[in-house]
Amino acid sequence: MDTSTAILHVAMILIAARIMGEGAARFGIPSVIGEIMAGVILGPSLLGLIQAEGLIWVLAEIGIILLLFQIGLETDISKLISSGTESVVVAITGFVLPFFTCFALSHYWFELDPMVSLLIAGTMTATSIGITMRTLSDLGRGQSKEGRIILGAAVLDDIMGVLLLAILFNFITSGSVDIASASKILLFMIVFFMVAPAMAKSISYVIHRWEMASEIPGIVPTTVVSLVLFLAWLSHALGIPELLGGFATGLALSRRFFLPFGVALKADPKFSKRVYKQMRPIIQLFTPIFFATVGLSLDLSALDWSSLFFWIFSISLACVAILSKICAGLLIRERLARRVVIGMSMVPRGEVGLVFAEIGRHTGLFNTEIYTTVVIVIAYTTLFTPFWLRLFYRYYGNLVEDSPDGLKSSSNADRS
Amino acid sequence: MDTSTAILHVAMILIAARIMGEGAARFGIPSVIGEIMAGVILGPSLLGLIQAEGLIWVLAEIGIILLLFQIGLETDISKLISSGTESVVVAITGFVLPFFTCFALSHYWFELDPMVSLLIAGTMTATSIGITMRTLSDLGRGQSKEGRIILGAAVLDDIMGVLLLAILFNFITSGSVDIASASKILLFMIVFFMVAPAMAKSISYVIHRWEMASEIPGIVPTTVVSLVLFLAWLSHALGIPELLGGFATGLALSRRFFLPFGVALKADPKFSKRVYKQMRPIIQLFTPIFFATVGLSLDLSALDWSSLFFWIFSISLACVAILSKICAGLLIRERLARRVVIGMSMVPRGEVGLVFAEIGRHTGLFNTEIYTTVVIVIAYTTLFTPFWLRLFYRYYGNLVEDSPDGLKSSSNADRS
Numbered sequence: 064m065d066t067s068t069a070i071l072h073v074a075m076i077l078i079a080a081r082i083m084g085e086g087a088a089r090f091g092i093p094s095v096i097g098e099i100m101a102g103v104i105l106g107p108s109l110l111g112l113i114q115a116e117g118l119i120w121v122l123a124e125i126g127i128i129l130l131l132f133q134i135g136l137e138t139d140i141s142k143l144i145s146s147g148t149e150s151v152v153v154a155i156t157g158f159v160l161p162f163f164t165c166f167a168l169s170h171y172w173f174e175l176d177p178m179v180s181l182l183i184a185g186t187m188t189a190t191s192i193g194i195t196m197r198t199l200s201d202l203g204r205g206q207s208k209e210g211r212i213i214l215g216a217a218v219l220d221d222i223m224g225v226l227l228l229a230i231l232f233n234f235i236t237s238g239s240v241d242i243a244s245a246s247k248i249l250l251f252m253i254v255f256f257m258v259a260p261a262m263a264k265s266i267s268y269v270i271h272r273w274e275m276a277s278e279i280p281g282i283v284p285t286t287v288v289s290l291v292l293f294l295a296w297l298s299h300a301l302g303i304p305e306l307l308g309g310f311a312t313g314l315a316l317s318r319r320f321f322l323p324f325g326v327a328l329k330a331d332p333k334f335s336k337r338v339y340k341q342m343r344p345i346i347q348l349f350t351p352i353f354f355a356t357v358g359l360s361l362d363l364s365a366l367d368w369s370s371l372f373f374w375i376f377s378i379s380l381a382c383v384a385i386l387s388k389i390c391a392g393l394l395i396r397e398r399l400a401r402r403v404v405i406g407m408s409m410v411p412r413g414e415v416g417l418v419f420a421e422i423g424r425h426t427g428l429f430n431t432e433i434y435t436t437v438v439i440v441i442a443y444t445t446l447f448t449p450f451w452l453r454l455f456y457r458y459y460g461n462l463v464e465d466s467p468d469g470l471k472s473s474s475n476a477d478r479s
Numbered sequence: 480m481d482t483s484t485a486i487l488h489v490a491m492i493l494i495a496a497r498i499m500g501e502g503a504a505r506f507g508i509p510s511v512i513g514e515i516m517a518g519v520i521l522g523p524s525l526l527g528l529i530q531a532e533g534l535i536w537v538l539a540e541i542g543i544i545l546l547l548f549q550i551g552l553e554t555d556i557s558k559l560i561s562s563g564t565e566s567v568v569v570a571i572t573g574f575v576l577p578f579f580t581c582f583a584l585s586h587y588w589f590e591l592d593p594m595v596s597l598l599i600a601g602t603m604t605a606t607s608i609g610i611t612m613r614t615l616s617d618l619g620r621g622q623s624k625e626g627r628i629i630l631g632a633a634v635l636d637d638i639m640g641v642l643l644l645a646i647l648f649n650f651i652t653s654g655s656v657d658i659a660s661a662s663k664i665l666l667f668m669i670v671f672f673m674v675a676p677a678m679a680k681s682i683s684y685v686i687h688r689w690e691m692a693s694e695i696p697g698i699v700p701t702t703v704v705s706l707v708l709f710l711a712w713l714s715h716a717l718g719i720p721e722l723l724g725g726f727a728t729g730l731a732l733s734r735r736f737f738l739p740f741g742v743a744l745k746a747d748p749k750f751s752k753r754v755y756k757q758m759r760p761i762i763q764l765f766t767p768i769f770f771a772t773v774g775l776s777l778d779l780s781a782l783d784w785s786s787l788f789f790w791i792f793s794i795s796l797a798c799v800a801i802l803s804k805i806c807a808g809l810l811i812r813e814r815l816a817r818r819v820v821i822g823m824s825m826v827p828r829g830e831v832g833l834v835f836a837e838i839g840r841h842t843g844l845f846n847t848e849i850y851t852t853v854v855i856v857i858a859y860t861t862l863f864t865p866f867w868l869r870l871f872y873r874y875y876g877n878l879v880e881d882s883p884d885g886l887k888s889s890s891n892a893d894r895s
Contacts, residue, residue: 067721069537070544071712077705085693094695118534121485128486201695277501279510279617281763288764289493296487305483341760347697348704348761 102358135313518774551729
């Protein structure tokens with residue numbers, strides 16, 4: 064593909080995502096759905112103009128990393144820790160429940176091979192942080208109490224999902240579970256989340272000092288983006304999803320993050336604000352590319368819509384996958400409406416589920432029927448959750464709130 | 480190449496370009512040279528870590544398109560037109576002189592094949608707008624009178640260069656000159672520069688109206704970038720360099736651009752300002768990637784440094800190429816120091832010259848020796864001109880100025 068075509072594709076994705084996103088918002092549907100639909104329309108499902116590969120995939124990956132950076136930047140670390148217990152409960156139940164119920168459904172009910180059932184169950188455990196947080200932030204609920212619990216749970220879910228993937232992948236290729244390599248990954252993760260924010264904080268301090276001495280403009284966009292991308296690469300190299308590297312960097316650069324041992328590196332709130340202001344257009348440019356690429360990677364035209372097995376299996380799998388995640392929210396001690404919101408927010412599987420499905424197809428464990436079923440269930444959980452969440456907030460929003468001023472939407476406040 | 484490596488490469492390019500750019504500025508060298516040197520260090524010339532291909536090339540291309548968009552955005556169209564005659568004189572002499580002198584040198588002195596000599600001469604005609612304008616703007620002279628004359632001349636040079644390339648390419652492949660296809664390209668160019676700004680202006684009007692009605696933030700970065708990229712693609716599809724599409728869009732969106740026939744589309748100066756403010760971090764992020772990629776594409780290690788022919792031919796070609804461009808500036812009616820600056824600014828050949836050289840290698844007209852010689856001459860004109868320009872301004876800057884307040888540097892003024 065030549066450079067000129069690549070540039071046209073980027074332009075098409077940006078404008079289609081915008082138009083569909085605006086259109087969705089006009090009908091009361093979260094704009095993220097419009098952006099995904101733009102990908103479905105441009106991609107192999109419908110027009111087949113653009114493939115989710117090469118350049119587009121890298122730009123999308125940068126988009127999700129930057130989105131997680133922004134989420135980290137906006138996160139109040141002390142509040143995130145204070146909602147820690149609840150996040151852990153939600154994450155563990157939201158991981159264990161879908162895993163066992165989906166395995167039982169596939170293996171005992173539909174009598175699929177145990178390995179295939181294990182991988183299907185694995186696919187249904189992960190939560191898509193990107194879609195969930197974007198939907199909440201579209202609704203102006205990104206910084207709410209439920210938002211923090213969901214964020215913490217989704218991060219933990221991602222970590223557990225990757226651990227499970229490592230174990231399953233080992234099991235598939237060698238036929239035995241290698242505890243050593245799984246615990247190595249777990250160790251890397253713990254070290255990364257201990258070291259990365261401190262590292263990012265120290266580097267941001269250097270950038271800040273450097274900025275004051277620099278004579279050439281544009282230091283913040285180039286250095287901060289390269290810091291985010293570098294830590295994303297580092298996390299990937301250690302076996303952790305790249306987007307968590309972006310999240311760790313964002314956390315470290317946020318106004319409310321303090322190093323436990325580095326009191327000397329005083330955070331300058333003006334610098335944090337400047338970083339946020341200059342990074343925002345860049346983040347806004349890249350994130351729609353990610354969501355459109357999720358749509359591009361769903362090939363709905365490859366489905367055999369006339370297969371009876373497909374319909375029965377996909378509908379029952381979707382029901383189990385959705386109900387098991389909603390139940391995960393119900394186990395914590397919160398008001399009922401908030402528990403329901405938390406459970407519903409954990410439903411989208413998105414990109415992590417797609418990675419599982421891709422491995423199933425690559426290794427030959429999933430035939431076309433199983434693969435498309437799994438993808439369509441992921442697509443359903445991804446596409447419709449924002450819709451249901453919005454509906455729920457519209458009718459029961461006041462029951463979720465603690466205080467009346469919580470109703471104030473913050474999604475419009477950050478327009479410049 | 481997997482996504483993770485690509486992300487690491489982008490991070491490395493960004494940080495290396497920044498460090499080298501800052502380092503260069505500290506020693507009084509224009510930062511653009513530092514950015515190119517960063518590419519030379521990371522690329523095949525030295526470390527061989529990154530190749531100028533695929534993703535990096537597309538990002539670089541987006542960078543130069545966005546840089547030309549910014550130059551267009553900052554350009555006062557009426558002043559550009561008022562310096563039109565001088566620009567035309569500089570462009571035509573700066574095109575004809577290097578072409579004939581370099582052809583004479585290659586064909587009559589070094590007795591090279593006439594076709595090879597024609598292509599060498601063609602390589603030496605184009606002016607690199609990017610490097611020239613970036614250097615002037617680093618020196619705070621981007622919006623000066625000489626800046627406008629150089630900008631106009633460089634744009635015209637690019638157009639003439641592409642026309643010449645089309646004719647030569649036709650001649651090489653078919654053995655005869657096809658006037659019809661050359662005039663078709665010329666016609667396309669005229670139509671493009673008549674229609675594109677009007678089109679961009681109308682679309683920006685739509686974006687402005689849309690922005691006021693939109694409920695989701697981030698409309699300016701996504702729509703303006705996709706507009707710029709779309710017009711860049713369109714210009715390429717019509718046979719015009721992509722970066723001129725970016726320039727046309729920038730001109731149309733600038734505060735001082737008025738449609739000759741569309742008085743109804745009143746420009747809102749606040750909107751232009753908002754576009755500029757939100758686009759700046761994005762432009763600052765992408766442009767260093769372009770200049771580093773220029774460095775990446777110079778493989779200085781492939782040169783045979785011990786060849787006598789290489790030394791004699793490259794030094795004499797460089798002298799002729801530089802002197803012929805400087806003479807181009809001397810023919811206009813301006814104060815002497817300004818004429819010298821204009822001539823010096825036309826010296827860098829950069830990316831357009833590299834395209835010519837690449838065609839010479841592809842078609843087999845250039846052997847390795849000729850190819851490397853041409854590339855080293857391009858590298859020399861590209862790398863050292865910013866240095867000489869800066870030196871000239873330091874000692875004779877006051878002779879170039881019209882008024883004393885012109886000395887005020889504007890390069891720091893646009894830091895936020």
